[in-house]
Amino acid sequence: MLFIENYQDAKDYHNGLLKCWFNSKLYTETERRNNQFQCTIRNCPSCVKDRKYYSKTLHEDIRRLIKQNIDCILTGEVGQLVEFYETNSSLLNENSLEIENFFVNSAYKNFFQTNCAEEFLNLLNKNTCIYCNRNYTLAIVKGRTRAEIDHWLPKTHFPIFAVSFYNLIPSCHSCNHLKGAGEDAEWWVKNHKEIANPYSDKGTFDFNYTFSKSKNEFEITFENVSNPKIRRMIKENRLREIYSAHREFELRDLHELRLKYPDNYLKDLLAKTFSTSISEEEKYRLIFGIDKNEENFHKRPLSKFKNDIIKKLLSL
Structure with a gap:
């Protein structure tokens, strides 16, 4: 496995555009004006395409939880993400389908992957798969991502972390599907400290x-x-x-x-x-x-x- 270093530009881009997207989904237009939120991303796709679409389907407890913990959800390291999950597991599990639809389908697939993944991966600037270093992950066609994005904490078990920065690993197709997903969320809660994360656990072999x-x-x-x-x-x-x-x-x-x-x-x-x-x-x-x-x-x-x-x- 390789390790991801010098990633601050990618992290700033990721954090800025997703805060804008979440701001547009979690707050009404009146609330946004009161918050005086200012997007800092040039040509931000959320500002251009999605800002008017306030999400009315979120359960109010979930909406409040996301608002209060948006920084942790977006840029918390893996240990912080797991701690957040453990603290709020009952609420998250009770509303798992709603969370999956909001984070996996809307935030990750429809917004991030479609509009932002190419630039995000360009800023990370890794030419080969982080896991295996045997396959190129170069962009071939404009508008197509140069790599797949593996979720270190699988989005199947942790949909709320579908767009969390330290959970997004540039990988090849093979490694994205070969990497173990664990038995369930509890397997990852138990084992996450024992497995190296490419952003934070540099080591040698x-x-x-x-x-x-x-x-x-x-x-x-x-x-x-x-x-x-x-x-x-x-x-x-x-x-x-x-x-x-x-x-x-x-x-x-x-x-x-x-x-x-x-x-x-x-x-x-x-x-x-x-x-x-x-x-x-x-x-x-x-x-x-x-x-x-x-x-x-x-x-x-x-x-x-x-x-x-x-x-x-x-x-x-």
Whole structure:
């Protein structure tokens, strides 16, 4: 898993436009004038398209709960979201269908995903899937999002967090559907502290592998897992299974560089193929098609995996 850093611009954009949207849905026109709310988002789609549509269907207790806790709902970290859910679970569960319609259908699908997700993902600026780093998430057609958005706390169990900033993870289609959803909301309440969140729980691990000569087979392994949350993340996001699917391609190619060529071939390839004027980062891009620096792993698929395997091969 990669980690999401330098996200303040995306967070400011998300918070500004959704506060505007919620303001238009939760308050009457008279109340909005009294609040003197000022939208700060240029060409805000809520101002342009949705401001006149005051939602009359919300139960008054739910409306009051959202008004009083809008900052937590929009920008609270995962621990704060779970605490909010536990405190208000009875009311939320009693009105689950109403909340799902308001947050999942109206706020997320009809407003955010349709009007804002493309710009939100552009501001996060991640070229590959946060979970697997094997698939590009680039925009192809104007108006289509460059990635899917996974809900770290599944919106199936927590519809009220469908547009919560720290709950929105840019991912590829495969990871969005492979990632475990847990058994129910209580499973996440119990286990959320044990699983790394890409925004807040940065940690390290190294890819490695074993090779059975008799079977001519590889097995993906993980080493130096410094944070138990990362270990749980590897399990819940099926990273072993995902990367096992690549072992007969990228892994075998790198492994055979070590088996079929002289011991120093890989080192010579990096040291002597190009003139000394070219940087090591540029060599990795040209030879292996990956980025070497951790902060740039997101730019090209499999950068983390290949870097770790190459490091292992160079040490043999």
